[in-house]
Amino acid sequence: MRLAELSTETGVSVATLKYYLREGLLHAGRAMSRTQAEYDETHVDRVRLVRALSEVGGLSLATIEQVLEVITEPGTDRLHVLEVAQRTLARASRTVGSDEGASVRRVRAWIEQHGWEIDPQDPFIDDLARAWEACDHAALGLDEERMDRYADHVEGIAEVDVSTVPADPEAAVRHVVLGTLLVDPVLVALRRLAQQHVSRGLQGAAARGTGTATDDADGMVSS
Amino acid sequence: MRLAELSTETGVSVATLKYYLREGLLHAGRAMSRTQAEYDETHVDRVRLVRALSEVGGLSLATIEQVLEVITEPGTDRLHVLEVAQRTLARASRTVGSDEGASVRRVRAWIEQHGWEIDPQDPFIDDLARAWEACDHAALGLDEERMDRYADHVEGIAEVDVSTVPADPEAAVRHVVLGTLLVDPVLVALRRLAQQHVSRGLQGAAARGTGTATDDADGMVSS
DNA sequence: TGACTTTGGATAGTAGACCTCTCCAAACTG
């Protein structure tokens, strides 16, 4: 197919596709002549993937380029699949600076007492430390005990993640990287919906319990 | 304190603080004279919150402004606490366009059969539809059954969320909005760490079975 | 008192990200 067809197929403008070609986000088509090139399904898939990572995953184009590099690279040692994937994801996350402070030590201590076996140098420890610290500043009451409760549920999610990774190492890198990046938004949306469902349940219970009419009923979100 | 002190206290440059003042992200200090203003702890908190929402939460300044507007607005009907919070969060999420297609219908059907009680017009249904669709295009094998498994774990998270919301309605809006936005990154980081922990468990089990030796430097990414 | 520095406020400028426009000559179309 021509560039214009690729455009209508993916809903991305020709100008933008040209830009992606220039930036190396999209591999060149098979040149039929100096002013004619042929694109195929791999190009359609690639464009859709770039858009998904950008719009749904919220990644920058520079990050997407790095992600694409890793998941299309052929020579991946089957021993280091997860390592490579994690390193890609670490770079994908907007790592700003290194904190190395008390918050990182707290996270390490918490991980240990929670019983998780994790490399103490793992870059996501920094991410967690920063995020946890932000919650502290906002006085959200996120303490070790609540973190434990979150972690137990998240571990269940991670088990689903890991159990669905294919055996083939090349497919595995792709699956882990994309599965992590693209499922994150799914989980975020699910959380919002679940909050609504759960608080509705409480509201219903409160209404049944107190028998309040429409007016002045307080039981909304409160526990 | 002076603007310069606010700057050293928060680690944000004076120029940037002036910018925040102009944009309305930071309330003005108490003017002592035409060239002197007094700032206090509320300003320090506010600046830290803005930075947290920006750097940790990844929100744009325009979105942060809307969030601040809601969580500082005094007159919140205690009936609509969650509604207000959800609407704020809906605007906070980068809603691009309306899909209204088959993917939205699938999500609605899935929610119903999963047994969640949710407003069919909920904006996060669109978000979930988009995210799920992106996973489909990437061939990640995210089917209804796996979604059920994710949802069960996420429901546990939402129960923790809801159970920690304070009774006071004004505090509740703040808590729900910030708790949702700032805890998201915590959960994301936890998921990465949990994946590592879980797959280490499997790898350990496999290694005990096969007894592999590792040498041969990891073929790629180093910088 | 008077030189000097600091302050808040306003305006303009900058850097990066992500496109979008314009031009071009070759190639395809009727």
Next chain:
DNA sequence: CAGTTTGGAGAGGTCTACTATCCAAAGTCA
């Protein structure tokens, strides 16, 4: 063989989040 379309390349545009400059009044110190 006139007219349109194509791929390619570079410049230009828009948005976001700052950053730098300027100014006059206010504070500071000898």
